[in-house]
Amino acid sequence: xxxxxxREFILDHYKNPQNYGVLENPDxxxxxxxxxxxxxxxLTLKLKNKQIESIAFESVGCAISKASASLFTxxxxxxxxxxxxxxxxxxxxxxxxxxxxxxxxxxxxxxxxTVLKSVSGV
Amino acid sequence: MFNNIKKDFxxxxxxxxxxxxxxxxxxxxxxxxxxxxxxxYKKKNANIHRGIYxxxxxxxxxYEHTRDLTSQFIxxxxxxxxxxxxxxxxxxxxxxxxxxxxxxxxxxxVVLTEMEHHANVIPWLRLKDExxxxxVFIPLDNEGKLEKIxxxxxxxxxxxxxxxxVLGTVNPIEEIIADIKKQNxxxxxxxxxxxxxxxxxxxxxxxxxxxxxxxxxxxLGPSGVGVLWTKEILxxxxxxxxxxxxxxxxxxxxxxxYANLPDKFxxxxxxxxxxxxxxxxxxxxxxxxxxxIQKHDKTLTNYALKKLQSIPYLKIHGPQTVDNRIGxxxxxxxxxxxxxxxxxxxxxxxxxxxxxxxxxILMNTLxxxxxxxxxxxxxxxxxxxxxxxxxxxxxxxxFLA
Numbered sequence: 001x002x003x004x005x006x007r008e009f010i011l012d013h014y015k016n017p018q019n020y021g022v023l024e025n026p027d028x029x030x031x032x033x034x035x036x037x038x039x040x041x042x043l044t045l046k047l048k049n050k051q052i053e054s055i056a057f058e059s060v061g062c063a064i065s066k067a068s069a070s071l072f073t074x075x076x077x078x079x080x081x082x083x084x085x086x087x088x089x090x091x092x093x094x095x096x097x098x099x100x101x102x103x104x105x106x107x108x109x110x111x112x113x114t115v116l117k118s119v120s121g122v
Numbered sequence: 123m124f125n126n127i128k129k130d131f132x133x134x135x136x137x138x139x140x141x142x143x144x145x146x147x148x149x150x151x152x153x154x155x156x157x158x159x160x161x162x163y164k165k166k167n168a169n170i171h172r173g174i175y176x177x178x179x180x181x182x183x184x185y186e187h188t189r190d191l192t193s194q195f196i197x198x199x200x201x202x203x204x205x206x207x208x209x210x211x212x213x214x215x216x217x218x219x220x221x222x223x224x225x226x227x228x229x230x231x232v233v234l235t236e237m238e239h240h241a242n243v244i245p246w247l248r249l250k251d252e253x254x255x256x257x258v259f260i261p262l263d264n265e266g267k268l269e270k271i272x273x274x275x276x277x278x279x280x281x282x283x284x285x286x287x288v289l290g291t292v293n294p295i296e297e298i299i300a301d302i303k304k305q306n307x308x309x310x311x312x313x314x315x316x317x318x319x320x321x322x323x324x325x326x327x328x329x330x331x332x333x334x335x336x337x338x339x340x341x342l343g344p345s346g347v348g349v350l351w352t353k354e355i356l357x358x359x360x361x362x363x364x365x366x367x368x369x370x371x372x373x374x375x376x377x378x379x380y381a382n383l384p385d386k387f388x389x390x391x392x393x394x395x396x397x398x399x400x401x402x403x404x405x406x407x408x409x410x411x412x413x414x415i416q417k418h419d420k421t422l423t424n425y426a427l428k429k430l431q432s433i434p435y436l437k438i439h440g441p442q443t444v445d446n447r448i449g450x451x452x453x454x455x456x457x458x459x460x461x462x463x464x465x466x467x468x469x470x471x472x473x474x475x476x477x478x479x480x481x482x483i484l485m486n487t488l489x490x491x492x493x494x495x496x497x498x499x500x501x502x503x504x505x506x507x508x509x510x511x512x513x514x515x516x517x518x519x520x521f522l523a
Binding site for chain 2: 006037038039040104
């Protein structure tokens with residue numbers, strides 16, 4: 001039995017993540033770590049009028065964390081800092097369209113924490 | 123002897139399809155251990171070392187009986203050398219704080235290895251930060267074996283694991299300790315026996331160490347119980363790590379006189395039923411025979427090693443031959459993240475561990491953020507290995523499809 005969470009949709013985002021890389025001269029440059037598994041996301045973004053103009057991430061992590069980062073960075077492009085700050089964890093999980101176990105939820109939410117860290121105080 | 127052994131472990135009755143390959147993390151518990159814990163609550167429950175009524179005497183006797191069993195199990199010279207702690211990590215803290223903080227000075231060197239569990243790194247890192255000792259980490263060769271330990275004049279303490287919880291490497295600790303003591307007999311040596319205690323005969327006198335630490339939960343016993351073994355002469359000069367009730371002889375407003383060994387190091391009411399359960403685990407292990415467990419281990423490790431090595435897309439970290447290793451395998455499948463490997467295997471009821479295994483220093487040496495790890499014990503069979511092998515094929519299919 002193949003695990004249900006490894007659907008084509010997730011694997012596509014894992015193999016070809018959107019917004020993958022590092023921006024030059026970013027306005028924000030942050031990293032966040034999941035101490036439980038050692039996964040790490042490095043996020044850079046450019047802001048214009050308190051709006052996310054461009055965003056890029058690079059990560060060491062599992063398929064779930066990478067797919068989630070791909071989907072979420074795509075989702076928030078163009079949004080204002082205020083809009084992004086009010087996004088709830090569940091909305092991030094909903095983007096994946098799969099049920100995750102508690103241990104894997106942490107993988108999926110690492111990008112959320114990283115993004116919140118990057119826009120805090122803007 | 124081990125063919126029907128799963129029937130001794132109720133977890134396999136609850137989940138007949140479970141392929142449990144995470145014993146390096148914690149072992150499953152046989153019925154006799156579960157019964158001993160339950161029996162304590164049903165028939166012996168009272169606080170120990172306090173009441174003079176019959177029930178309290180029984181509880182004390184049951185608890186102290188485990189001290190005798192443990193003492194025999196590791197061939198200690200005296201039962202007073204056995205200190206019950208919360209786990210291995212707690213036991214190592216007791217040594218770092220009780221011996222290290224008292225006898226180590228700024229500039230003294232404590233030698234560790236690159237394969238140590240955080241339990242045997244952080245207590246020493248704290249002393250580095252707080253009193254200025256220095257740490258030297260012994261590197262590993264390509265197959266995960268330790269390089270030689272040079273004992274310079276400043277080296278006062280060596281703390282190393284018997285078996286790597288990531289690579290399965292069995293360190294030749296008797297030779298290593300003989301060599302250390304030959305270079306300088308005053309250097310103290312601690313052995314982290316958390317993995318080895320369940321897999322091979324551990325004889326503290328033969329090993330020649332000064333301290334040895336292990337946990338009950340990896341050797342079929344309850345969690346929340348650990349053991350520190352130390353020579354009486356060292357225990358007498360060490361400070362207690364935790365102070366308070368039970369560990370005293372006399373208390374006034376001005377001062378305290380500590381209790382004799384081993385009570386000096388056991389403060390507060392401990393995990394009574396857990397200690398009693400550990401006794402049952404030791405009795406069960408002795409009935410099976412550590413030599414027999416070791417033999418079964420070797421056969422299964424050899425089988426698993428050959429099967430895993432025959433998979434072209436799988437790479438095993440650590441020793442590539444059955445000598446000086448046990449059945450703990452960290453492996454990589456085509457760079458697929460260990461969490462994904464573990465999740466896919468879990469879909470087939472195969473429980474393995476993924477992560478850094480509390481060994482971030484070793485992960486750094488290996489150049490990976492994490493590993494997938496399958497670890498075997500005597501209740502595992504060749505069929506379990508075969509299921510793992512089929513599972514790895516599923517990982518390949520999922521990620522390369």
